[in-house]
Amino acid sequence: MHDIRAIRENPDQFDAALARRGLSPMSSQVLALDEARRALIHAAETAQAAQNAASKLVGAAKAKGDDAEFERLRALVADKKSEVARMNAEADAKDAELRDVLLRIPNSPLPEVPQGADEAGNVEIRRWGTPRTFDFQPKEHFEIKGVQPGMDFATAAKLSGARFVVLRGAVIRVHRALAQFMLDTHVNEHGLTETWTPVLVKEEAMYGTNQLPKFAEDSYQTTNGWWLVPTSEVTLTNTVAGDILDEAALPIRMTAHTQCFRSEAGSAGKDTTGMLRQHQFEKVEMVSITTPDSSLAEHERMTRCAEAILEKLGLPYRTIVLCTGDMGFGATKTNDLEVWLPGQNTYREISSVSVCGDFQARRMNARYRPAGGKPEFVHTLNGSGLAVGRCLIAVLENGQQADGSVDLPAVLHPYLGGKTRITADGRLE
Template sequence: MHDIRAIREAPEAFDAALVRRGHAPMSSEILALDEARRAKILASETAQADQNRASKEVGAAKTAGDEEKFNELRSLVAEKKAEIARLTDEAKAQDAALTDLLMGLPNLPYDDVPDGADEDDNVELHRRGTPPDFGFTPLEHFDIPAVKPGMDFETAAKLSGSRFVLLSGAMARLHRALGQFMLDVHTTENGLTETITPVLVNEAMMYGTGQLPKFGEESYKTTTGQWLIPTAEVPLTNIPNGMTIEESYLPCRYVALTQCFRSEAGSAGRDTAGMLRQHQFEKCEMVSITHPDASDDEQQRMLKCAEGILDRLGLAYRTVVLCTGDMGFGARRTYDIEVWLPGQDKYREISSVSTCGDFQARRMNARFKPADGGKPQFVHTLNGSGLAVGRTLIAVLENGQREDGSVLLPQTLHPYMGGKTRIAPDGTLM
């Protein structure tokens, strides 16, 4: 959420940043509502002072035996009490309207974020690795002979509907191996704290990270009013929700391997074949809670953590910085890592690493107490995929495919696969 004081101090800058994100200027509407709210509060405080003064005079009039004055003052007290109640209710309503308005506005991009309308305007930073030269036309993951026995979309559709998958045998083991490999690297080498979180969260937690109120249709709400998490960003980022922590505790670095659930509203017809876009998937999520002065460096560190997984797997990828029109709602700057998928003959997103500044912290009221004893400040929050397990599975399968229909596994996964190095064309591990 945005700082109303910052909008009051620099409304033109606020509007200019919104326009960069393709949003209409909003400062006039925000400040008009803010001014009306503050006027109601001032009027309520004035009425309260009048009531207090009249209440003191009531006793004096009663003692003096001035019945007319006594009745007049008693009526004034009752009148002011009713006025205060009305003004307070009106101020609360305007405060709620202002909060709703601010809650629905996206975060403001950093100055170094490139301007643009969509993914075509993203800026490539670098490429790592070389896409394999097969000497034959590579297949998409779901058409590779070694994959077909263990990747069942028809049974999953019978069980749950479209955009689900049932993995078995070598596919299930490879999927599990990838998740465990990611966790091991992030915890033993990258210094993240492994965390097991609930996959159901209260509505306030979805507001805290920005999934609500604007994007409720993209997630699943239960009949109990709880929400299935779209990513572990939600529970991990909300750990300091409503807290003021000591500066010495920062940074807090978490990683969680969880099931994630997305309705994929608005994505009809996109990537319907295979595992690329599913309603249920597994992701290794990284979240950092930092001091504001450290958040830029922390984003670079998290980016290297995610890229390092792909380096270990020997997969070619490119890293881009998203333009203003392609960033997520809560981000101030986002780096996307796109892995090479031979079956599609293109790079596809496998990780997003975003810094949100204090945008989420304000929604969560998450602060830290400076070591020098100064006034509590909002923390900065960051999140990133490290990585999406299903998409990593796709990349391993497509890049490891061989002309005979088998799949060669990355060497770094061999210990996680019981020493097996290949999936045979019939789907068995070799």
């Protein structure tokens, strides 16, 4: 959420940041609401002062036996009390209106974020690995002969509908191995603290990480008010909501493997085959809580953590910086990792690593206390490390063989009891 004081002090800068995202100026609307709210608060305070002054005179009038003055003052106090209550209610309503507007305005992109209207404006900054040359036409993951026995979309549709999958046998073993490998790497090599969190959260947690109010249709809500998390960014980041942390405790670096749930409301007709875009999926998430002066360095560190997973798996990828028109709502800068999928003959997103500045911290009131200073808002960062299902797709497609078997990355062999491949008939051996 944006700092209203910063908008007051530099409305042109605020509007310029919105313009970079392709949005119209909003400072006039925001400041008009702010001015109306502050005027109501001032009027309520003035009426309260008059009420307090009259209250003091009531007792004096009674002591003097001046019944007429006593009744006049008592009526005045009652009127002022009613006036104060009305003005406070109006001020609260205007404050809620202002907050709702601010909650719907995206974060400001950093100056170094490339300008662009959509994904065509994204900028590639590096590549790793060389896509394999096949002596046969590579298939998509769900078409590979050895994968088909373990990837059942028909049964999933019977159980739940479209965009679900039932995984069995060798395929789910590899899926589970990938998640375990990612967690072990992040904990043992990258210094993240493994965390297990709920997948059902209160509404305020979704507000804290900017899923609400703007993106309510993209998530699932239960009948009793809980929300299913679209990613454990929600829970990991909100662990510090309302806290004032010691500077010495930062950075806080966490990772979690959870189920994730998304309605995919805006993706009708997109990626409908296979398991690239599902309503229920698994991710290994990374979240960091840092001081403002270290957040950009932390962003690069987190990007390297995600890249390391792909490199250990031997999966070619490219890293891009998202442009202003393609970056997420809460991000001030985002690096995307795109893994090579030979079945589609293209790179597809497998991780987004974003620095959010104090945008989420203001929503959550998450602060830290510098040595000898007053509390300041922390900076928050999040990123996939990685999306497990998409990583499974990449492993299967890049490792496929002409006979329909799949050779598996060496780093997974210990997690599979020494097994090295999926056979053409769907067994691990």
